Amino acid sequence: MNNVSKSKLHGLWALTNRELKKWYKAPTVFILTLIQPVIWLGLLGNALNLGSLVSSGSFTISPELISSLQLTPAQITGLQGFFSGIGDSILQSTFGTTSYISFMAVGMIAFTALFTTMFSGMSVVWDRRLGFLNKALSTPVSRSVIIISKVLSATLRSMFQAFIILIIAVPLGFQVGEAFTPINILGVFAFLFLICMGLSSLFIAINIRSTRIETPMAVMNLLNLPLTFASSAFFPIARMPGWLQTVANVNPLSYTMDGMRQLLINPTIDYSKLAIQYGYVGIFAAILTTIGIVLSWRYLNK
Amino acid sequence: MTEEDAIKAEGLTKVFNGSLVAVDHINFSVKHGEIFGFLGPNGAGKTTTINMLITILKPTEGKASILGQDIAKQHNEVRYSIGLVPQEYTADEDLTGFENILLCADLYGISREVSKKRAMDLLKLVELTDFKDKKVQTFSGGMRRRLELACGLINRPKVLFLDEPTLGLDVQTRAATWNYIKTLKKQFGMTLFMTTHYLEEADALCDRVAIIDHGKIIVVGTPEELKDSLGGDIITVGIKKDEDITGLVEKIEHVKEVKKENGTYRIKSENGEVTAPLIIEALRKAGHVVTRLSLTKPTLNEVYLQYTGRSMRDAEDSGESLHAKRMLMARRRH
Numbered sequence: 001m002n003n004v005s006k007s008k009l010h011g012l013w014a015l016t017n018r019e020l021k022k023w024y025k026a027p028t029v030f031i032l033t034l035i036q037p038v039i040w041l042g043l044l045g046n047a048l049n050l051g052s053l054v055s056s057g058s059f060t061i062s063p064e065l066i067s068s069l070q071l072t073p074a075q076i077t078g079l080q081g082f083f084s085g086i087g088d089s090i091l092q093s094t095f096g097t098t099s100y101i102s103f104m105a106v107g108m109i110a111f112t113a114l115f116t117t118m119f120s121g122m123s124v125v126w127d128r129r130l131g132f133l134n135k136a137l138s139t140p141v142s143r144s145v146i147i148i149s150k151v152l153s154a155t156l157r158s159m160f161q162a163f164i165i166l167i168i169a170v171p172l173g174f175q176v177g178e179a180f181t182p183i184n185i186l187g188v189f190a191f192l193f194l195i196c197m198g199l200s201s202l203f204i205a206i207n208i209r210s211t212r213i214e215t216p217m218a219v220m221n222l223l224n225l226p227l228t229f230a231s232s233a234f235f236p237i238a239r240m241p242g243w244l245q246t247v248a249n250v251n252p253l254s255y256t257m258d259g260m261r262q263l264l265i266n267p268t269i270d271y272s273k274l275a276i277q278y279g280y281v282g283i284f285a286a287i288l289t290t291i292g293i294v295l296s297w298r299y300l301n302k
Numbered sequence: 303m304t305e306e307d308a309i310k311a312e313g314l315t316k317v318f319n320g321s322l323v324a325v326d327h328i329n330f331s332v333k334h335g336e337i338f339g340f341l342g343p344n345g346a347g348k349t350t351t352i353n354m355l356i357t358i359l360k361p362t363e364g365k366a367s368i369l370g371q372d373i374a375k376q377h378n379e380v381r382y383s384i385g386l387v388p389q390e391y392t393a394d395e396d397l398t399g400f401e402n403i404l405l406c407a408d409l410y411g412i413s414r415e416v417s418k419k420r421a422m423d424l425l426k427l428v429e430l431t432d433f434k435d436k437k438v439q440t441f442s443g444g445m446r447r448r449l450e451l452a453c454g455l456i457n458r459p460k461v462l463f464l465d466e467p468t469l470g471l472d473v474q475t476r477a478a479t480w481n482y483i484k485t486l487k488k489q490f491g492m493t494l495f496m497t498t499h500y501l502e503e504a505d506a507l508c509d510r511v512a513i514i515d516h517g518k519i520i521v522v523g524t525p526e527e528l529k530d531s532l533g534g535d536i537i538t539v540g541i542k543k544d545e546d547i548t549g550l551v552e553k554i555e556h557v558k559e560v561k562k563e564n565g566t567y568r569i570k571s572e573n574g575e576v577t578a579p580l581i582i583e584a585l586r587k588a589g590h591v592v593t594r595l596s597l598t599k600p601t602l603n604e605v606y607l608q609y610t611g612r613s614m615r616d617a618e619d620s621g622e623s624l625h626a627k628r629m630l631m632a633r634r635r636h
Binding site: 010011013014015018021022025026130131132134135136137138139140141301 | 353356357358360378381382384386388389390391392394396397401404405406408409410411453457463
């Protein structure tokens with residue numbers, strides 16, 4: 001066996017790339033994955049545009065008020081500026097930015113990560129049903145490589161899609177905050193990498209035992225909306241009712257979103273908070289990846 | 303453990319969930335270069351046995367070795383020396399034939415230059431060279447099966463496992479697959495372990511077969527030995543009158559056994575060609591009119607039914623319908 005590599009990790013890239021090829025080599029699937037976030041952002045971002053409620057356009061001074069107070073044009077401009085200043089400060093204090101769509105776009109990035117990892121996690125069920133898993137298990141490829149390749153491909157795919165959202169959000173009105181520097185993009189990728197690793201390990205561990213596609217579908221449907229709405233995706237946690245705050249405060253998606261918002265849209269970065277956010281998401285990723293790999297590995301070694 | 307055994311199982315047992323005995327202390331050995339057929343009804347334990355031998359299931363009890371290496375303790379060594387051609391079409395639909403073979407090669411850690419060359423040779427062997435850059439979703443069932451065969455050979459295995467290699471194929475493709483299998487044996491001196499539902503296939507291809515049922519091996523031998531063990535040819539006779547002729551026929555020379563079945567008589571006899579005229583003669587003398595007579599040389603089918611009984615197994619889906627379902631799913635996936 002001289003031409004055979006004995007490295008423990010052989011096959012990792014081959015298996016990861018197999019998953020990725022299925023995606024980028026199938027034009028329909030690839031285009032759909034690009035269109036989906038545009039729809040989410042375009043439709044939801046505009047339909048739920050909470051910012052318009054308090055934006056400067058919402059404040060007009062009625063002609064009756066102007067004539068009864070005998071305001072000069074300069075005073076009118078001043079008043080309007082005053083009111084829109086109040087609106088902006090409400091937005092700023094609530095969302096950390098005056099642009100709601102920027103707030104939501106970051107939520108969407110995390111939301112896309114959640115969805116993509118969920119669906120990627122299901123591919124393990126297909127591999128089992130279609131016999132590929134057994135085929136791979138009969139080869140000397142390491143069991144952990146089989147699982148890590150799944151996690152890795154889901155992670156890479158989600159990161160790419162999340163990045164697309166960010167690009168698409170710009171023409172839709174996304175504005176970066178004053179604290180933004182291009183290096184912060186790397187920080188965003190770090191957040192995405194961690195959350196995607198954790199989530200895809202979780203979903204693969206859920207799916208690895210099922211032989212029916214219906215079971216994971218039901219689990220996903222049960223999980224995705226609560227995970228999304230009990231997070232800061234659409235609305236800041238501080239303005240939620242108490243019980244929901246408790247849930248949202250343990251949801252790693254909230255930490256991811258808030259951390260990414262600090263890096264992208266907030267006027268200043270609170271580094272101690274950022275450290276906590278990285279720490280939380282990092283620990284989540286480490287724990288779930290370990291659990292996912294150990295569970296799957298044990299199951300594959302029956 | 304003798305040197306000439308490519309596969310050896312001793313007391314190999316698999317119990318699922320603590321109570322379901324799928325494979326029950328089986329013993330058998332397969333010699334180097336042999337084609338060994340594993341036959342049995344659905345749910346008999348064929349797949350479980352194969353899964354233990356290819357190291358994806360751990361035996362509950364007993365042991366087995368491939369080329370002298372223990373399947374449980376030296377599973378990594380075993381994995382390098384075996385190949386698998388699974389029942390399902392495992393090739394990835396979105397990848398080309400060539401890419402699929404390279405993927406298999408990567409799972410063995412074979413370097414790219416070697417694997418590219420091997421892949422080309424294998425594509426030639428299974429006559430898919432012209433289609434190597436076509437996506438597998440455009441392949442017919444026969445082409446997919448050949449691609450699976452090529453994938454299973456990428457690591458030059460010494461022992462190749464074929465799980466229902468011709469399931470769901472048309473007659474032409476089946477015949478072609480048989481030829482590939484024979485070529486493999488001749489060219490590479492490979493040991494082949496196959497399961498099949500098609501008994502004429504086992505008869506034509508296998509050097510030895512084992513019949514397994516309820517997790518136990520019932521009989522092992524060459525197809526000829528098994529056919530001979532049935533004790534001869536089978537003559538089926540029908541007469542006009544509803545009268546028992548069992549006693550009469552039993553006295554005839556060579557006749558070994560007479561059974562009445564649905565109004566006809568199933569007569570087991572050596573030298574059926576000689577016995578049949580004697581039976582007609584004896585019956586005519588006794589005043590009976592023979593309405594029908596047939597002579598069958600024993601086939602593996604008869605052997606199989608003799609050992610596994612005639613009752614149908616409804617315990618699980620038949621392989622074919624399961625396979626059809628899988629294909630349907632594969633299509634839905636897109």
